[in-house]
Amino acid sequence: xxxTLLVLAAxxxxxxxxxxxxxxxxxxxxxxxxxxxxxHALADASFDIDTTDHEALLCLATAERIDGIMAPGTDxxxxxxxxxxxxxxxxxxxxQAARTLTRKRLFRRFLQRTxxxxxxxxxxxxDPNSFAALPEDRSWLVKPxxxxxxxxxxxxxxxxxxxxxxxxxxxxxxxxxxxxxxFVDGTQxxxxxxxxxxxxxxxxxxxxxxxxxPYTATKGHRVPxxxxxxxxxxxxxxxxxxxxxxxxxxxxxxxxxxxxxxRITLIEITPRLGGxxxxxLFSAGLEFDLVRAAVEYACGDRVELPVQRLPKPAAIVLLxxxxxxxxxxNSEEARLLALEPWVTGLSFDVQQGEHVNAxxxxxxxIGEALITGQSRADxxxxxxxxxxxxxxxxN
Numbered sequence: 001x002x003x004t005l006l007v008l009a010a011x012x013x014x015x016x017x018x019x020x021x022x023x024x025x026x027x028x029x030x031x032x033x034x035x036x037x038x039x040h041a042l043a044d045a046s047f048d049i050d051t052t053d054h055e056a057l058l059c060l061a062t063a064e065r066i067d068g069i070m071a072p073g074t075d076x077x078x079x080x081x082x083x084x085x086x087x088x089x090x091x092x093x094x095x096q097a098a099r100t101l102t103r104k105r106l107f108r109r110f111l112q113r114t115x116x117x118x119x120x121x122x123x124x125x126x127d128p129n130s131f132a133a134l135p136e137d138r139s140w141l142v143k144p145x146x147x148x149x150x151x152x153x154x155x156x157x158x159x160x161x162x163x164x165x166x167x168x169x170x171x172x173x174x175x176x177x178x179x180x181x182x183f184v185d186g187t188q189x190x191x192x193x194x195x196x197x198x199x200x201x202x203x204x205x206x207x208x209x210x211x212x213x214p215y216t217a218t219k220g221h222r223v224p225x226x227x228x229x230x231x232x233x234x235x236x237x238x239x240x241x242x243x244x245x246x247x248x249x250x251x252x253x254x255x256x257x258x259x260x261x262x263r264i265t266l267i268e269i270t271p272r273l274g275g276x277x278x279x280x281l282f283s284a285g286l287e288f289d290l291v292r293a294a295v296e297y298a299c300g301d302r303v304e305l306p307v308q309r310l311p312k313p314a315a316i317v318l319l320x321x322x323x324x325x326x327x328x329x330n331s332e333e334a335r336l337l338a339l340e341p342w343v344t345g346l347s348f349d350v351q352q353g354e355h356v357n358a359x360x361x362x363x364x365x366i367g368e369a370l371i372t373g374q375s376r377a378d379x380x381x382x383x384x385x386x387x388x389x390x391x392x393x394x395n
Contacts, residue, residue, distance in 0.1 A: 002027050003067035003299045008051040008081055010039025012349070013073030013275040018042045020291045026299065029064055031057065051077035052174060058084050068299035073275030075102045075148045076174055091300050093271040097246040101270050104145050104179045114245055116238070117265045120182040134159040139183035142166055144173030150217040151361040155183050186260035190221060191235060192274050192282055194293055194305060198249040200236050202305050204282050208256070215360040218276045220317035223285045224310060224376055227259055235264045242269055252294040276362060277316045280370050284344060285311030312372065313379045317386070319367040320359025325394030327356045327366055333389040342382050345370040356394065
């Protein structure tokens, strides 16, 4: 009898996990509260249950006699997956660890308590008028306490800016709370990897491209990173330390961090597969299917991991518009680009002329492209070429 995997959420960033499970011969069921999400059509069964509803998900999982549960690419469902896995004795992070790592205020307290590098935190979930005396000698981040991706995150410099952003940020937080913390200056990076026995046995560190300030949305990733080898080792060591202290020793992990001149600061780290098509870049760079490994782990199957090695040069770019309006691009160049040997994938989520929002969070992407090159410099050049030839615009 085939195993049954419950995948929490069914948007574009869960499709790779659904497909991987289907290729392995698993029965896949999906759940969220958006019936039109594309992953539902690929699943064997789908259910209208919110991914944060612990008890309803536990009832479903029990009734469907699942063998595994996972929340790829979404922070808000990680706690639910841990809750179900813990009660049904399935593989996955512990509930307390999942809660600590996905609730930003709890994670900041955890870092402070353990003496690890942490941005200065002002407050969480209070009246924005209390920030009238905000120190303006540096930049600050206002962000939802519980959300996924870069939704509702803004960089501010003044109390006036902060007070204007807090209501919007709070609107993206499922618990209605916000966090205001120091904006750590430095280069932006992501690490996607797999823990085994308390160590990151396989990992990929990327240079993360972001939207223009005051937004922080991920626009893409490039490898190999330009970080020095020692800084990469420092980042991996920091991740391992945090995960072990949180009680996580095995499974997929995703981490955003900043490398400043003085230190490595972990901004987010969660026990799940990353979003923003990172798994495609992982496959291109390290020639390993991390999604399949995560699915196998969730269902209690043996996971074979290769030896760590340097990644091949590649980049994933999320396409978006600089402002809201009816989007367009050079269709003939898109056709020709798809034939280029260095373009491994180019796809669009919307139609020409469709109204789109400015790309300020992951929901507003209009497509993506995966490119490869002979070197990192070659990848950078190709990425610029692709952008110029597509010429995405709005009117």
